[in-house]
Amino acid sequence: MQIENCKLVVIIKDYFSKYSSKINHLDLELLTSCAIGKPREFVLAHPEYNLNKKQEERIKKYAKRQLKHEPIAYILGQKEFYGLDFKVNKHTLIPRPETEHLVDAVISNLQLVNNKKTIIIDIGTGSGNIIISLAKNNEQRPTTNKKIRYFATDISKKALSIAQHNAKKNKVNKKIKFIKSNLLDYFIKNKNCYMFHASCSMIIVANLPYLSKKIYSSSMPDVKNFEPRSALLSGIDGLDHYEKLFQQLILLRKNCFMFYPPRVDERSPRVEAGVLCFMEISPEQKSKIAKLIKKYFPNANIEFQKDLANKWRIVKLFI
Template identity: 55%
Template sequence: MKTLAEIRQKYQKKLDFLDLELLIAHIIKKPREFVLAHPEYELDKFKIENLKLKIARRAKHEPIAYILGHKEFFGLEFRVDENTLIPRPETELLIEEVLQEFQDTRYNPEYSGQNTKIIDVGTGSGNIIVSLAKNLESKKIKFVGIDISEKALRIAKQNAKKNKVDKKIKFLKGSLLEPFKKYSLLTTHYSLLILANLPYLSKKIYSSTPVDVKKYEPKSALISGTDGLNHYKKLFKQIKKIYVSCFMLNVTCFVEISPEQKPRIQKLIKIQFPEAKIEFKKDLAGKWRLLVIKL
């Protein structure tokens, strides 16, 4: 038996303090606050061995979220594994901006009388679409999550069920908006919000990412060609086809980007959507992170 104080003393130089606290809390099934408040709490030899195995995994740069099997995002808990990108705090800006959009009575279906469809392209773990389905209660809003990975969709469906919104979200398999060629989810009676946190790292930026990202997180969910814009170029072409073929009242896109892409993606939007109203938003670190396009 060893106390939490003894364990902390032994491993504090080998592991980040926060990581160690999270691992201990996970093993003893207590909140992190308990670990901080009870240094006298004892772990038996089985829990200590379990902790050693997890510390060894973290020492090899495996992300703490993969070791724990979950990650918190926008106040909710999401299951994650090596098939899904780990949700980032900066992506919460996208959620906040979409929720703010619905504060405007022109877009809120409860006031406008217009049904709204929210489509999360490249849903991954489902953190974006699940968070919105949890926070938007209107029955006039339809939620759709799309991903090309069957394994990622399996995780997304589990997260929807875990957060009690599985009945509200339809998940589809396909590349970007391709499923809509086979599935008639778009009609003239919908306002449409398209959300995209697609791979947007250039090869150069990807090469400088931390070891835990390059070694463990799915490369296909991070990198997008030489300039990091391959996926968005294809998506914008698809959106243009949808826009010109459907008579919708509103089409709004929320797109997460890499900060250095702002001037290039701005030119790209002006080519595809010359009449669009575009706005860039900064994250809490003061970096350009979100693009809002209103067609």
């Protein structure tokens, strides 16, 4: 498209009039903001701003990418989540607004164990948005719990690199240990149970791949053609990763004696400490994951929570 007048207002109106069915106005403003290296507020406040040739070409390039259904978060290279900015690329899943409810659920529980030693493990951290949001929120609370230790695992080195970058960007990199691991494998195989103790509260938070084969195959092009398949699809019913996690939790409890409080008398019965898990699921999986949990943890306490769209989204599990 040839642009004769290089003023912002003309370019935005021209693109929107031609591609309004494919690019919404907000996205166009964000793309323009990124292209000219100015905040979106500048784009709105200075419609008379004249673009140079490089800026004009950049807008064209970004618009073409979105016309091919590439997510705007990948074009911009960032995504806001829980009030923080995160770098994202093709190696990481784009953080979703509904996942903020998962963070809320964990924070609500942390407020109940204030000043108690707590270990939080984020399984499949991706861009690190969950664990970083938790660490940042705790840091900003009036009564900061300095006894929380943060861990995050991911099987992808490239995803971990992005997560570490985001932790540094949000100034919590010294608080979080990032580990390359298939779910909890690192802790099981290396027997690093010294980090666990019965006097600690242990929280596992997981937003694992949970799309069924059917839902994934019918996903929108911006999801199916661009976001990492391994971060979305989880077998036929979408629960393969969670079943693997449950199997690992059994091994972790079995192998790591520090889940148990010390006994003054060795003849006294051993009392198990619990593990609190928070997981994000697809709404239609509620009954299936409940059955799966009972299969591995018959005595588990299960609570389901809805997101802002009134859909079942969070599983709170105490085992």
